[in-house]
Amino acid sequence: MKKVKRYLRVYKVLLRLNLAQLLAYRANLINSCISHTIWGMFGLMAMFLLTSKNASIFGWTRNELLVIAATYNIVFGVFYGLFQRSFVEFSNTIHFGRLDSLLTKPIDSQFLLTSMYISYTHIIRLCIGFVFLGILLTQMQISITFWTILSFLLVLGISVLFIYSLWFLVLTITIWFTKLTNLVELLFQINGVTRFPPDVFKEAGLVIFLLCFPLSLIVIVPAKTLLQKLQLSDVGWLYLLAVITFYFSRLFWKYALRSYTSASG
C-alpha cells in the first residue's frame, strides 16, 4: 500500500510538471488543441464518407462502423494522452544515455520511462469520441445502463493495457538498435489498422489477416460492448492477449536492461 501511495505521489508530480510545460507555450497549446480536434474529426469524417455509399460492409452497418470510429478516438485518446509522448521519447532517452538517470532512481524504470510525459490535449479526442458516441447510440436507440458503462470502462482499460504492452515490447528493441525512430512511426501505422473490422483484411491473405485480427480486438471489443453485441470469447481473447503481452514486455525489458550500455560520459 505504501509503495502504491509513493507511485501515486510521483505520478501526481509528473502530472503537475507536464501541465506547467503545456501552459508555458500558449501558442503551442492552441495549435495542439486545433490539431487534435482536426485529427479526431478527420477519422470520423473519413468513415462517414467511406460508408456513404454502402449500407453495410462485411456485416457491419454504417452506424456500427461510425461507433467503431468514435471508440477508436476514445481508446487512442486515452493511450496517446497517457503514454504517446513518453514512447516517442523512448529511443532518444536510450540513445542519449538519459536512461541512466531513470535507472538510478528508487522507482521502477518502466513506470518512469513510460509515464514521464503526458499529453493533456488528447482530452479533445476523448471528448469528440464521447460526443459522437452519444449521438450515434441515441440514433440507434441503444440504451446505455450503468453496467454497460462499467463494462466499457473495464474493456477500455484492458485494450489500453494491450496497446501499452505491445508498444513497450516492441520499443524495448531500441536498447540494442538505438536510432530506430521509424519504429514509433510503424507502431502509429499499426494503431491505424485497429480502426477497421478485421474482415477488411480477409482478402489480404491468411497471414496478414491473422496478424491484424488480435490488433482489431483493441477497438472492436469496446465498440461491441456499447453495441451490446459483446461475447465472452471477445473479452477473453483481449484479456489473455493483454496479460500475456504485458508479462512478456516486462520480462523482455528486464532482459534488455542487462544489455544496456550507457551513452553518457
Next chain:
Amino acid sequence: MKKYWQVVQSTWWEIGTYRFNFVMWRFRMLLQFITVYFLWLAVTPSQGQIFGYSQQLILTYILGTAFVGSIVLSTRTHEIGPNIDSGDLSLFLLRPLNYFKYWFARDMADKAVNIVFVIGELLLVYVIFKPPVFFQTDTAMLVLSLVAICFAIFLNFYIGCLLGLIGFWSPEVWAPRFMYYVLIPFLGGAAFPLDIFPQGFQQVMAVLPFSYMIYFPVKIYLGSLTADQIISGMTVAGLWVILLHCATQFTWLKGLRNYSAQGR
C-alpha cells in the same frame, strides 16, 4: 553543382547508416499501402461506382496518391527549425553554400531513395494482390503528370522551408508543422479525391496550393482532366511556386536580421 551533389551523396550515406531503421521505414510504407488499398477494396463495389469512380479508377487513384505522396511529401526541411534554434545555422552562413539549395539537395536525395523503393513496393503489391489498376498509355498525360509532380515537389519544399523558418522567432516549430502534416492528406487529396466534395469546397481548393501536391498530378495521370483544367491547374501551381519562393526569400532575409545564434 559539385558541392550539392556531395550533399546528395552524404544524405544517402546518412540514410544507409541506420539500416534497421531504414527497413522499418520501408515496411511502414508498405503497411500503409496495404491498409489503404484493402480498405478501399472493401468499400468499393466490383461493379458500379463510388463517388463517380469505378473500382479500377478509385484503386488506381489510391495507389497513385500513395506513390505521388511518398515522393512529394518526403522532405528534410523539418530539420531547418532545429538547425536555426540550435544556432547551427551559423555554420551554414560561414560556408560558400546557398542554404536553400543545400536543403533542396537533401530533399532530392530523400526523394530519390523514396522513388526507388516505392516503385518496388507498389510492384510487390501488384504482383501479390493483382489490383485492377489503370495504366496510362498516353505519353502526353504521363509527361504532364511528371511536370505536375515537379511543381508539387517545389510547393512542398517551399512550404516546408517557411514552416522551418519559424525557428527564427520561436523555438517551437513542431506544432505548425504537425498541423500541416495533419491537414495535407485531406487537403492534398491523399485520403479522398477532392472532386467528391461540394463544388464550393472544390473551388476554394483550386486556388490553394494543396490540391496541386497530390490530387492534381494523379488526376492528370488518370486522364480525368480536360486540357483547360490542366492548363489552368499548371498556371495556378506555377504561380504558387513563384509566390512561395518569394515568401521564403523574404522570410529568410527578415529572419536573418533577427538571428542571434542563441544555441551556440
